[in-house]
Amino acid sequence: MPLLPPDFVTRPRLLEALDAAAGSAVTTVCAPAGYGKTALLADWTSSRTAPVAWVSLDPDDNDPQRFWSAVLCALGPVVPATSRLHTLAVPEEGSRADFLAELVDALDVLPGPVRLVLDDLQEVVDEAPLRDTARLIRHRPTGLRLTLVSRSAPHLQLARLQVEGGLARVGADELRFTAEETAQLLHATGVHCGDDQVRQLVKRTDGWTAAVHWAAVSLRTVADVDTFLTQLDGDDRSVAGFLADEVLARLPEGAPELLRRISVCDAVPAALARELAAREDAGAVLAELERRTFLVARVDDESGSYRVQPLLRSYLRADLDLRYPGLASELHTRAARWFEHRGRVGEALEHAVNGLDRAGIVALLRTHAVPCLLAGEDSAVRATLAHLGDDVVRADPVLRAARTLADVQAGEPTPAPGGNTLLARHHALAAGRAPGRATLSPGTWADLDRAWTSLHRGARRAAATRAREAVAAARRDGQDYLVLHGLAAIAVAEGLAGGQEAARDAGREAVELATRHGWRRSPWLAVSRLVLAADHLLRLDPEAAAREAAEVAAPLGAFVGGAAQFDGGDRRGGVEAMREARHELGTIAAGPAALVAVLEHHAAVFLEEPLHANEVLLWARDHLARTRESDLMLAWTHLAAGRLDDAAAALRSRRAALLPTTPVDVELAEVALAVAGGRRTDALLTLERALALAAEGDLVRPFALADPAVRHLLVDHSGGFGRLDAFAASVRDRLRRFDPAPVDDRLTEREHVVLQRLPSQRSLDEIAADLTVSVNTVKTHVRAIYVKLGVTNRRDAVLVAREHGLA
Incomplete structure (x- = not known):
């Protein structure tokens, strides 16, 4: 058996895969040279107790007698001394049918299976030993488990074995090193x-x-x-x-x-x-x-x-x-x-570009650049324009128009193109109109430009107004792609400003418009889907958020998808998906940066992972200016560590907020502080303010990740929120679905019966009498209920039961 190299790293996932394959009659480990096949098998066999016979093959083993002699020699030390294998001899010439039959019989009666590893099987190309091996596999002796290690798929007929469930495979995809x-x-x-x-x-x-x-x-x-x-x-x-x-x-x-x-x-x-x-x-x-x-x-x-x-x-x-x-x-x-x-x-x-064919590049761009941009395929066009350089682009009116459109596509403030009739014609073609009748007001371009400029500056309402003016002008001119562009701007501006319903309407219309025209790769479609995904997320609808995010081929889409995965119950997988997607983000605007930081930090705090939460804080310092969100994350960190005074100090900051959920999150953190300080009346008043802020945009997610005291208070005060009672009930209903392990799955049927009686004012003696059992039996059930619900008293047990709709 080969020795392992000094710097060898054991790979548990592959050892587990081989363990899972150990019951199969045949296991193939196939990958090109350098994939660590032999070292993996050596590690696995040396760390397991099952007997292993190892044959390292070379071109000389194309001789059938040498091949089978090597197999018998390898099997000898690992089978009992009484085995008939020790008396077998490979015939020097002629048929080996009798020899193979005796080999199968001898393997069949072994007290336990032996693992035979045929390493470097690609060296055996002669028909005779391969035909013999196929015959051995076909008989499948009970005392043999065969592992075939090769740089290419073995020239053996294994399809039937696979159908019968007797074949396991480990290939290059599995052998590749993970991060x-x-x-x-x-x-x-x-x-x-x-x-x-x-x-x-x-x-x-x-x-x-x-x-x-x-x-x-x-x-x-x-x-x-x-x-x-x-x-x-x-x-x-x-x-x-x-x-x-x-x-x-x-x-x-x-x-x-x-x-x-x-x-x-x-x-x-x-x-x-x-x-x-x-x-x-x-x-x-x-x-x-x-x-x-x-x-x-x-x-x-x-x-x-x-x-x-x-x-x-x-x-x-x-x-x-x-x-x-x-x-x-x-x-x-x-x-x-x-x-x-x-x-x-x-x-x-x-x-x-790679062929250095400048004339060909210019010809391609003149024909295809603007139509590609209108279809949302802008990355290659932008890169190619940059490759040509400013002098070439400025000298050609078509390339100049393409770059103008590319800048607008990217939401980058640019001078309005004025009477650029060539660009207007391309827009008209995209909208299905005749080029000769195309008209495009310079004001449309100017409004879109000002909308994105306002967004960059944080003036969300002004951005929404400008974008609506651009959409109105584009509709008059029949320029559907500019309508899509403007709708995306409205969705982003309203979403950041707290106008959730307006953001939803604009996002949905943009998706419908892009779908109708087949603009599946448009960046504005991606922007609109991200707005909708974030909206679903904030309303605690992770399935809908995941569906929208999955349509966005960008790190931010993967991040929102990770948050949806977290909310859907896969807490660890979701938070790691968020972390991985964040690492892929490059330069990012303040609003999306705040969303990324707040979502991932809150998830890390929720999972009680302070190191992960601190990692996000450090990232936020590099990508996000000092804002209300920065203070909020600091407050969450202090709250989780029990530093209530520090948390209160962080919440006293009055910096501007970038996200519509931040005011809600701040109020809920204040609720947790008030409860911790024994100020129930203050806590209730603050909770009412949080509900009022959240109700307008249906922002439920902040309540899901809030301190448990917030959720308990929300349940305990059911029916006492006045005009906000309907929204509070809706929040409680959605919070129940947020729990990945429903409480009712943890309780026995008898514990359910006892739990339903705890909200009453009856004593345990009276409950025992109702159930015709001893009071000690009821006390045993009550103690089990406390443990399973994570509480220590009857009042908290009732709160948790109400929170989950069990009482």
Whole structure:
């Protein structure tokens, strides 16, 4: 059995996967070279008590006699001395049918199963030993568990075994290093990297075990970790040698050349691969490489595209330049034309830029830039305009118009385009009107510009007013895309200003308009969905929030989705999703930054994770000016630690708030302080103020994460809130659904019966008489109820019961 390397990191999730597969007749562990297959199996077998026979195969084992002799030799030390396996001999020539039958019989009567590991099975290509192995698998002796370790899928017929449930698989996807495992490896090798750097390393290597190890060794002597990670590729001498000798040299003839030529593409459709490589069978070759080597992965989309493993692709790209100088530019140009003819303009622009074809870039932009921007596909256009430079863009009226529209799309204040009739015509085309009849008032542009400028300055009401004026003008002119733009601005402005109903209406109309026109990738559609997702979140409707957030392909959408996951009951998973999405956020405006900080910090406090909460506070200091939200988060931190005076001091701040929920959160924190200080009357008055603030926008979420004393008071004072009673009842009803473990699931049927009688003024003796049981039995039930509800007295038990609708 192979020895483990000194810096080996045990990977519990993979050991558990192998444990789960241990009952299967056959387990395959298949991945390309360098994925740590052998080390994983060595770690697993050495840490388990089951007997293991290990055979390391090489090309000489294509001789059937040598192959089976090696198997018998490996089995000998791990089977009982009385086993017939010790007397078996492999025939020197002729049929091995009798030998295999005797081998199966001997394995069948073993007292317990033996694990036989056939490592490097890809070295065995001769038909005879593979046919014999298939026959052994077909008989499935009860005393044998077979593990096949190979760089490619074994040439054995295993489909029937899989259907019958006798096959388990561990592949490259499972063997890739996760961020957590990479951090452990770096620590084991004496390298210290931040979370973002670890994630970057995993992304650059795609979790390829050998590449992660190379990087860990190299990082020991690197001064600038960020620069090293940015430049990490397959051009490193040791990496390149491994890829050339252990990976490409073992591929079928012609496959390395195909991979070199498609290395100019990140993801290459099979049809484009045929054109780049001038091979009609390119798609079939890629499909076979994906099936047998895992070096190529099929992208799950309608185009049937393939993606080469990142580090291998970087090596192939460098090798292409070395072997064929200038060919890469030609291939990029071909790819640009191919994508353009299929309407995939973003990819066409990217290849035109990489091919250094300036004339082709300008031609593409003149034809496609404005229509792409109107369809919401702006990132590639903006990047390409920046690549061309100001001088080129200013000299061309079409490119100038495209950049103007791109700036407006991004919500960046720009000079109004005035009488730019060319841009107006493109807008008219997008709205389905004839170009000759297009009219667009400069005031529409000016109002949109002023709306976003006002938002940047924090003047939300002014922004909403300007955006409504722009929407009215755009509707008169039939410019639906500008209507969408303006509706998004209204939704954001009203949402931040506390006009939740107006924000909802604008967001819904924007989504309906974008859907009707097919503008699924419009940034304004994403903005509108985010507003709706946040609104659902604040109204404590996590399912609806998750649905909207899932449609937004951006870190902020992932963050809101994490918050919805948290509210839906997956507390740990949700808060980690929020943390991960926050790390992906770049520069972010004050309003969204406040939302991110408050949501994640409150969740961390709720889960009693002070270190996580402090991490969010530090992030907020870098991304958020001193605001009411900063003071609120500080107050929550002090409250959780029992520092009531410090919490009160933080709440006395009168800085401006950015979020509509902040005034509600502040009042609820004051309620908790009043209850802690024994000031029940003050607490009730403050709770009424919080309900009044929350009722207008239906803001329920602040109550869900508030101090338990707030929820108890809300239940205890049921019916006493006057005109706010209906809203208070609605809040209590939704709070019950917020609990991931319903209280009634914790109680026995008899405990339910006792709990329903506790709100009465009857003594325990009287309750016992009603139930015709002893008072000691009732006391036992009551003590169990207190423990399960997390209370210490009858009054609190009644409060919790009412809170959850049980009494």
